[in-house]
Amino acid sequence: MIGIIMGSDSDLPVMQETIDILESFDIQIEVDIVSAHRTPEKLFDYAKNAHLRGIKVIIAGAGGAAHLPGMVASMSPLPVIGVPVKSSNSIDGWDSVLSILQMPGGVPVATVALNGAKNAGILAAQIIGASDKCVLDKVIAYKEGLKIKVEQASNKVRNS
Numbered sequence: 001m002i003g004i005i006m007g008s009d010s011d012l013p014v015m016q017e018t019i020d021i022l023e024s025f026d027i028q029i030e031v032d033i034v035s036a037h038r039t040p041e042k043l044f045d046y047a048k049n050a051h052l053r054g055i056k057v058i059i060a061g062a063g064g065a066a067h068l069p070g071m072v073a074s075m076s077p078l079p080v081i082g083v084p085v086k087s088s089n090s091i092d093g094w095d096s097v098l099s100i101l102q103m104p105g106g107v108p109v110a111t112v113a114l115n116g117a118k119n120a121g122i123l124a125a126q127i128i129g130a131s132d133k134c135v136l137d138k139v140i141a142y143k144e145g146l147k148i149k150v151e152q153a154s155n156k157v158r159n160s
């Protein structure tokens with residue numbers, strides 16, 4: 001199971017892409033709102049116990065002063081993927097990117113691009129796929145689909 005959390009329901013339009021891609025891979029997910037700033041006790045409980053509940057990878061999306069992914073990573077032994085979300089009040093998203101990306105040594109967060117929620121889902125599937133052949137096959141099929149789309153576009157351009 002993959003845990004998907006976000007700092008606010010206002011992040012959901014972006015984080016929906018994570019949900020959609022993982023559902024398309026038939027990977028079990030659990031989605032919740034958790035905020036380091038607004039619900040610190042819930043964050044503590046989530047990060048301390050996620051691995052005990054069967055979660056294998058955590059995807060955390062947040063905007064602005066995005067402490068959520070780093071704080072989860074500080075307390076969880078699981079791989080944490082951070083999604084910087086460009087929230088309405090942001091400094092063009094840079095606030096979120098930098099606060100998720102620039103983690104201190106020893107506490108990694110695998111940071112995807114600004115609003116890169118889809119890639120976060122694919123990366124999580126790849127991590128699971130390293131030890132789950134069924135998921136690995138789905139990732140391989142997805143990548144094959146990407147290749148076919150490019151080949152089709154290439155043929156179209158060359159034949160026009």
Ligand SMILES: Nc1c(C(=O)O)ncn1[C@@H]1O[C@H](COP(=O)(O)O)[C@@H](O)[C@H]1O
Nearest residue numbers: 007008010035036037062063067068087
């Ligand atoms: N960055 C964080 C954290 C956190 O890091 O704990 N909690 C909420 N937020 C972010 O605040 C932004 C605005 O939230 P609201 O829209 O609820 O005011 C959201 O992008 C959320 O991720």
